[in-house]
Amino acid sequence: MVLKKIREAVGPRFPIDFRINGRDGMEGGLEIEESVEICKILEPYVDSFHVSSCFHMFPPHQDIMQSPIFQPHGHLLHLAAAVKQAVKKPVTTVGGFNDLAMMEEAVASGKADIIALGRQYLADPDIAIKGQLGRAAEVRPCQRCATCQSGRFTFGTARCAVNPTIGREYETQFIPPAKGRKKILVAGGGPGGMEAAITAAERGHDVILYEKSGVLGGALNFAEHVPFKHDLFKLIGAMEAQLRSLPVTVKLNTALTPEIALQENADVIISAIGADAIRPPFPGIDKDHVLMAEEVDKGAPVGDRVVVIGGGLVGIETALHLAQQGKEVSIVEMLPDIANDANFRYARTYRWEIEKWKVKVFTNTRCSAITDAGVEALNASGDPIFLPADTVVISVGMRSREEESEKLRFCAPRFIPIGNCVRPGVVKDAIRAGYDAAMFLD
Numbered sequence: 001m002v003l004k005k006i007r008e009a010v011g012p013r014f015p016i017d018f019r020i021n022g023r024d025g026m027e028g029g030l031e032i033e034e035s036v037e038i039c040k041i042l043e044p045y046v047d048s049f050h051v052s053s054c055f056h057m058f059p060p061h062q063d064i065m066q067s068p069i070f071q072p073h074g075h076l077l078h079l080a081a082a083v084k085q086a087v088k089k090p091v092t093t094v095g096g097f098n099d100l101a102m103m104e105e106a107v108a109s110g111k112a113d114i115i116a117l118g119r120q121y122l123a124d125p126d127i128a129i130k131g132q133l134g135r136a137a138e139v140r141p142c143q144r145c146a147t148c149q150s151g152r153f154t155f156g157t158a159r160c161a162v163n164p165t166i167g168r169e170y171e172t173q174f175i176p177p178a179k180g181r182k183k184i185l186v187a188g189g190g191p192g193g194m195e196a197a198i199t200a201a202e203r204g205h206d207v208i209l210y211e212k213s214g215v216l217g218g219a220l221n222f223a224e225h226v227p228f229k230h231d232l233f234k235l236i237g238a239m240e241a242q243l244r245s246l247p248v249t250v251k252l253n254t255a256l257t258p259e260i261a262l263q264e265n266a267d268v269i270i271s272a273i274g275a276d277a278i279r280p281p282f283p284g285i286d287k288d289h290v291l292m293a294e295e296v297d298k299g300a301p302v303g304d305r306v307v308v309i310g311g312g313l314v315g316i317e318t319a320l321h322l323a324q325q326g327k328e329v330s331i332v333e334m335l336p337d338i339a340n341d342a343n344f345r346y347a348r349t350y351r352w353e354i355e356k357w358k359v360k361v362f363t364n365t366r367c368s369a370i371t372d373a374g375v376e377a378l379n380a381s382g383d384p385i386f387l388p389a390d391t392v393v394i395s396v397g398m399r400s401r402e403e404e405s406e407k408l409r410f411c412a413p414r415f416i417p418i419g420n421c422v423r424p425g426v427v428k429d430a431i432r433a434g435y436d437a438a439m440f441l442d
């Protein structure tokens with residue numbers, strides 16, 4: 001009755017798209033068989049169907065409707081496919097798509113006619129154009145990190161981890177062109193350095209990017225071997241493709257030293273040389289079974305019982321990565337809560353995942369020593385506890401390479417340190433700082 005009235009009101013040529021849950025995911029709610037029957041009944045009154053699932057307010061439904069990193073990409077496609085088999089009108093799928101080839105495959109396989117994108121359009125509003133122009137490699141993938149969704153509450157506007165213009169679109173479109181062509185040296189090929197080089201080159205400057213290792217991406221390279229963080233690794237690829245499409249000279253295996261910087265006689269140095277993981281002076285820290293989180297991510301052998309010291313983002317993700325491999329994992333955190341550096345939307349997701357993978361969490365607990373058999377700690381009451389472990393993983397934060405960065409300060413008229421070498425932060429902070437350093441250069 002409602003759709004009939006809508007059709008009468010808008011006329012035969014106005015498109016009506018009907019969004020429906022393929023599955024409600026709650027007791028007594030719609031299941032796919034019922035949704036399919038409903039779509040068949042409604043087909044004469046609508047032009048297309050858009051098949052989603054669950055609800056955006058309540059856990060764990062939120063993590064199905066707004067897929068986070070722990071969901072497979074395109075995880076609702078099977079629901080659209082079931083509707084598509086039953087109707088002739090076009091069917092849209094949605095849910096974590098961020099890769100053009102995967103979208104192409106979903107349509108080509110006949111499971112859906114249209115792919116709906118939400119956050120991916122914030123991450124890279126040019127995705128469709130890049131696809132049309134054969135530049136798919138340059139598409140920045142949405143990280144499904146919910147920084148945008150949390151941003152409104154934290155910053156008063158949306159912000160995006162990979163697109164530094166989100167939340168200030170009006171402001172950034174009126175930035176005047178650079179006054180003159182400058183020679184810019186960028187130290188460090190992590191996300192901040194790459195973004196600075198891309199933005200500076202797009203503004204017509206001459207840019208040389210120095211990276212002391214043999215690869216770009218900096219700290220993000222850990223994501224290559226962590227399945228639920230792999231989109232960060234893809235981000236490096238997209239930024240590298242952008243860099244290669246621009247007249248930027250990239251020098252790998254070359255640190256920007258003061259000697260090189262002085263020889264180059266540049267106008268500006270942007271320093272983005274990052275930070276080092278902190279190695280706390282616990283008794284026993286140098287034992288063979290103690291690993292830094294980055295060593296675990298790079299594939300160092302890990303025993304069956306693991307204690308992760310540090311319950312921030314890196315510690316939690318390392319713990320989950322190991323728990324998913326079937327290991328028995330505990331987290332020791334000295335603060336009253338874990339995930340203190342996660343956005344509030346994700347802090348909830350991490351807690352659900354920790355529960356799901358049965359990771360034990362000891363908050364208000366301080367490590368006092370690492371022994372051959374595990375970790376000695378003091379709990380909230382000051383009582384000693386012992387956690388047996390075959391491997392102990394350290395993840396207690398980062399320390400800026402400020403001193404090394406400052407050596408470049410007087411090697412050019414302008415020196416702009418950014419990102420982790422100023423203050424350790426997340427990808428969003430590094431990319432935004434890189435963009436600002438290059439974009440607001442007069």
Ligand code: SF4
Nearest residue numbers: 142143145146148161
């Ligand atoms: S903030 Fe994160 S989730 Fe939101 S659009 Fe950007 S990358 Fe995607």
